[in-house]
Amino acid sequence: MRKFYTLWSREVAVYFRSPAAYVILFFFLLLTGFNFWSVVNALNRGPSQVSLVEAYFNNYFFWFGFVLPFPLITMRLFAEEYKLGTIESLMTAPVRDMQVLLAKYFSAVFFYLVLWLPSFLYFVVFQWQTRLQAATAVGSYLGAYAMLILIGLFFLSIGCLASALTRNQVVAAIISFVVIAVIYSWSFLTRLFPNVSSALQDLTNYFSAVQHMAQFSQGLFDTRPVVFYLSMTVMMLFFTFQVFQYRRWKV
């Protein structure tokens, strides 16, 4: 556990040592801030069926800002170590492969959480300033942020795998971006083809991140997406572990 902590704190430190991290944080704040402003603006125009929280987590600006950071957060995790050759000194230290993998993954998770932390402040400030309720119930917050973390865990594990596949960070970023974009666009299949059978629609909805978020941000908790995202994350990390080990057998 101590070694895991040593590894993890180095990985986290790397994020906050590089100027790129602050650039990402800056533009991310800008994007989410703009999204919040535009949502408040839209709701200001007249009565609406949805709460602020629901509107915030279910529009295109949100999804755009949501999908974008994953490749940037995860691309360097393994690729950089391969590129610099530091993987050799790292793996000849008495640490387990799994410790290294999890330390890297959870450092990315940590950065992701830091990225989203300020968004909660928007609602706090909103409630404090307007004395209005941003959500219909506490469950709405819980659901939205739980889904944010669940989808985040899954997408970060995809980025982790992409980074373990190559020594080139740009390639890693492109792979993870394409895969994440495909998984996200899956949600829109039913909108593109509205006449498909209802069984197929159910199937798409089962995998649809957009559907999950819509549901959870209303405060409707469902165990199926939870199981889905957690098991997919474990599977992606398992693949990453295999790739990570395989590369050493091959080198």
Next chain:
Amino acid sequence: MIKVENLTKRYAGFTAVDGVSFEVGKGEIVGFLGPNGAGKSTTMRMLSCYLPPTSGRAEVAGFDVFKESLKARERIGYMPESVPLYNDMRVCEYLRYRAALKGVRGRRMKERIGDVVELCGLKDVERKLVGNLSKGYRQRVGLADAMVHEPDLLILDEPTIGLDPNQIRQVRELIKNLGRHHTILISTHILPEVEMTCSRVIIINRGKIQVSDAPENLRARLQATGDIRLEGRIGDAERAAKELEAIEGVKAVTVVGEGEWTAFSISAAPGTDPREQIHALAVKNGWPLRELSRDRVTLEDVFTEITHPEEA
């Protein structure tokens, strides 16, 4: 300390290390020599638990490098060939991180880092970013990292490559001093260095061990080929040559320089040294001599002889 049995590493379509076996005892400094691509780095990577061997086994300090890899790694200080370091960390930060990874903690960490910083001459650059260091300092940081956890065995892959002569001398001194407490396996291209620091040399070529012996013994094996040079004020060169040839152990005598001083090149039979008799002959005939010497065989000759027999 190291026990290697039939270690083999095969890549697709090519065998980098082919059934290598050797042993290294505690406290030895062993030089690992071989031309580029001979399998030195691959062997060292297998010993340091980075690469899994295709077949065969290796033990370090009694632990199998594959099955008890973590325990073996705790006892090895490995410095990879290109000295990969994290450029975004400061030197002291990097050493603290590496020490923690290797299980050195608390007061002992402070002590050890103080020691290695002192030993490797890193005091001046302690606060600098690793990325801004010169090659020589990077090398020293790598060395400091390798020994920060007081390993039983140090594996150094070309520790002096890319250093200037002064730095090479410093590193050599450092390695010599380390040899008192550690077992060291060191690979290098610089042969005089091996002669000066190592108690044993292993020469590897095309994945196979060619020779494993002390540098003196290696030289002795080739000593026989060293020609004897004799230069003196000798009147009749031809008669002298005949007399020289009559000496036991002398195979051939050629006159290489004539004039006031005559020079001979005398080749002797393997394993013999007829210099004493030559001297006696010169005394008997009253030849004033100004040179009687034998070419010193260097490790370089041994290396060339073993790795490229056709050129020797």
